[in-house]
Amino acid sequence: MWTRRQVLAQIGLAAAAVHTLDPHELCCVMPAHAQTADKDLFELKKVGDGVYAAIAAPRYKVNCNAAVIMTNDGVVVVDSHSKPSAARALYNEIQSITKQPIRKIINTHFHWDHWQGNEVYANANPGVEVVASERTKENLTRPDAGVGGVPYIEKQLAALPGEMAKLKADIQKETDPAKKANLESNLQQAEEFQKELQNMKPALPTRTVATTTTLREGGREIQLHVLGRAHTNGDLFIYLPKEKVVATGDALIDWMPFMNDGYPAEWPETLTELEKLGFDHIIPGHGEVRPKAQLAFFRGYFDEMKTKVGDQLAAKYEAGFSKYPLGRYRDRVGTNVEAVYQKVVKKA
């Protein structure tokens, strides 16, 4: 397996920050973290026969949910959290259920919190296949793709000293014991995360899919659907037709959607394509397992945002603010709402 530096060299990027590997800190030399395989990190919930959702607990550095699919001759895991230690905890938990190898890791998209644990599975089984969409594979090495990928590891490392300095300052100022303890835990998590990033050996996709593909894995049918752009330009939906379960990554979650690398104009259409599949349970990228009705609820938020905010203020302001050809009401209402929200409402 390649080190982070080797991967960066391979993709022709100069590492902004280069760290020396300490062999004693490498993941595979460390003993299993029995203490991390607990509810601090995730809870394994059965969603169907041999299908589990590993629902991530809130952590200072967020982890995504994973889906765990048992087959007759191995295990398929969807997404690998934000760090090897979290993936290792889930791996150990899976090993307590079955001794069969993890055959495939499927990454729903390129964001940091969904793939940075891949290396744990590659270490455990050098033959593991890492599956993603073509776009996701591209995004994982592109410097400008957004909040994920190999170049983004450097960005996280560059940001961490500032984050940790702020946490230390906040700890000094905090007088409430519970809040202080929480900040101290956050600082410890940030320090551990920094070490993990420094030693990361990115395990990138070894197999890509460009269109919808059916895998037959040890007696189980697993469909991989490429349905259009939504949360990213490469979202992959993992669908089990027999068990009626779909794993959606962050294209459909039980939190507010994160849109920064997203395509809000196309996102609802992509969800409408997803809706055509017959499923009862959604394993979302974040939050609890949800019924199919979550899809309409989530999509409705996009549909209503497109019209409601502008429309509700229009009766009073549109005419008065649209007298000139430039800077008219509809041109600016969206960015104005965002600016007021970011600069005034959130700070209040």
Ligand SMILES: [Zn+2]
């Ligand atoms: Zn996520």
Ligand SMILES: [Zn+2]
């Ligand atoms: Zn995401």
